[in-house]
Amino acid sequence: xxxxxxxxxxxxxxxxDPDIEMxxxxxVGLNGGADFYAYSVQELKTEGAESLKFFLDTCRAxxxxxxxxxxxxxxxxxxxxxxxxxxxxxxACGESINQLLNQGAKLIIKQHDA
Numbered sequence: 001x002x003x004x005x006x007x008x009x010x011x012x013x014x015x016x017d018p019d020i021e022m023x024x025x026x027x028v029g030l031n032g033g034a035d036f037y038a039y040s041v042q043e044l045k046t047e048g049a050e051s052l053k054f055f056l057d058t059c060r061a062x063x064x065x066x067x068x069x070x071x072x073x074x075x076x077x078x079x080x081x082x083x084x085x086x087x088x089x090x091x092a093c094g095e096s097i098n099q100l101l102n103q104g105a106k107l108i109i110k111q112h113d114a
Contacts, residue, residue, distance in 0.1 A: 004113075005041075007048040012036075014044065027052060031059070031068055076101065 003014050005025065012025040017037075025048050026035040034055035036047040059066035078086070090097045 005044060005048070007045055008052055010052055012048055025051075027055070029068055030055065031064065031066055 005012050005014055010027050011029065012027045014023055014025045017024050022037045022039055023044055024035060024037050025044055026033065027048075032055065034051050036044070036051040038044040038047045056066055086097050086100055090100050093100070
């Protein structure tokens with residue numbers, strides 16, 4: 001199941017809110033919240049486009065950068081056993097743990113990215 005939708009080149013995560021019996025979308029990668037609600041996929045696309053336009057127009061009017069910036073640095077927590085296994089594999093492959101984690105991240109992105 002894929003709960004991501006692309007609207008005007010931007011990715012939104014979609015969920016269902018059973019309390020109001022509506023779909024909810026929220027754009028990711030933005031410097032603030034831009035969410036939207038709808039009863040159908042077509043309405044999601046329409047409402048999402050309107051929400052995104054409003055968000056981007058507001059950012060432009062206030063001279064605010066609309067997109068998050070990413071440093072490329074993350075902190076990961078592993079079990080000691082997984083940490084030791086990654087070190088063994090990295091040494092055996094002549095690579096760093098960081099290189100292995102980057103390879104793993106690329107595989108996950110390729111599999112799941114919308």
